[in-house]
Amino acid sequence: MSLLYPRLLRARAKELAEEYRTLDLASLTARWSAYDDSAVYVATGGARVQPDQLTELRQTVLDLAERSGYPNPPTQDQKTTFDLTLAETLHRNMQLAPAEAAAGDVWAFLALILLPDVAHWRYPKPPGDRVRGSDLTRHVFGRLWWRAQLVHAPEDASPYGALKVLGESAFDQIYARRSALGGSSHLIKSILRVWNNLDLAGLTERNVLREFLKRLLRLAPFVLFDGLDDDALDEELTAVAYETIAGILSNAGATDREAAERARKATARCAPGSLSTPAEPAGSAFGEWLVDALIRTGVTRERLATKLGVTPAAVSAWLNGRSNPREPLKRDIAVVLGMAPPSESRSE
Incomplete structure (x- = not known):
């Protein structure tokens, strides 16, 4: 069954994107949450993801970041390794339908509410499209899910092997x-x-x-x-x-x-x-x-x-x-x- 994720309203996303550019990683870590008052869900299309599932997702992504040097600035090789591993992890674990994954507001919630510290570690002082979901080809997390979606071959021994092509x-x-x-x-x-x-x-x-x-x-x-x-x-x-x-x-x-x-x-x-x-x-x-x-x-x-x-x-x-x-x-x-x-x- 596909899951529905909270969507961060655009005005709130814009506000947080500007505010977070001035914060350090420790401050951003203190701001993460599995819930935001301004977040909304679409009415149909799956079951709502639960707070404990969001918390588990956060910990999984944080573990991957730590393997790539977090909280220290990552090298280019560490960035590449993190991106490829995270693309597969997000696609495997989030249970997103493509229609849900096409909503930039979903990814804005992940980058600005659930994982603001990881998002800003990967792209320090990011431009808005890296965190707000206004352009999914640029979003810190959304672009990776879609890379995995485009290459996923469940019948293959290595379903995500083409990510490296x-x-x-x-x-x-x-x-x-x-x-x-x-x-x-x-x-x-x-x-x-x-x-x-x-x-x-x-x-x-x-x-x-x-x-x-x-x-x-x-x-x-x-x-x-x-x-x-x-x-x-x-x-x-x-x-x-x-x-x-x-x-x-x-x-x-x-x-x-x-x-x-x-x-x-x-x-x-x-x-x-x-x-x-x-x-x-x-x-x-x-x-x-x-x-x-x-x-x-x-x-x-x-x-x-x-x-x-x-x-x-x-x-x-x-x-x-x-x-x-x-x-x-x-x-x-x-x-x-x-x-x-x-x-x-x-x-x-």
Whole structure:
């Protein structure tokens, strides 16, 4: 059963956020409580969390903070360890429904009433959005619950293992676009699977992710991501990653062939079923020709798929050398692109 948490009214949250910026940790510790006169609950949606449960939650979070140096200022490594551990702990223990977790007032109560000392230890003299819940991508606790929610895979041996795939700023990029991406945890988990197997040596991860998400958003109106199984979705996102990397390198001055080769190397480990040792490509000659042809003609993977009546994932498999189209389809491709395919490519 999900629990309902007290919500700190905005005027009260603003008042406390300003007042607390001038207090030291000892004073803040003296101010914590499991109750506040201005706190309210929504009428329905679960059972109200009890004061003893809130007290237990506080002690659990405080224990984690102490392992990371509390009350002394934490190092960067201690901050990272605390955040990753706390993300899993909050998600496991709070019994929050996503609708409840989307309410900033809930997180304002945690940061300003239940755990003001821990919140201000993690972010000394914090700006308002770190404690008031006005921006959940920035909130000291709310952002961590949502990171865990986005990656949680209960069927896996390590349900929260993907928390370590991306850093905080990368998760912020994904979380900020969750509405446009349909809020799909299925899609988010696929992004993390693909991302975990990309070879981004020599590239800036933040820039690649930003461009990757832009391309994904353009694709979103045409692809029902939740309708694809894991392998098909991973295939789709691998193709988006390939195009992203090739595009970034081309814009940076690489030749078309250099960009295509680097993009192929970057995504070689992302194919479903070959995450450890990539198999030899089945039709690399045709794949190389098709990459060149798309770049030269300016035809996108999606447009070619539409013209041929196939899925973008099928085109991706040709581009990455995992399969080849049969001869009749090769002729159709040649017509669409106005270029003859290599005669030595074998079909499958």
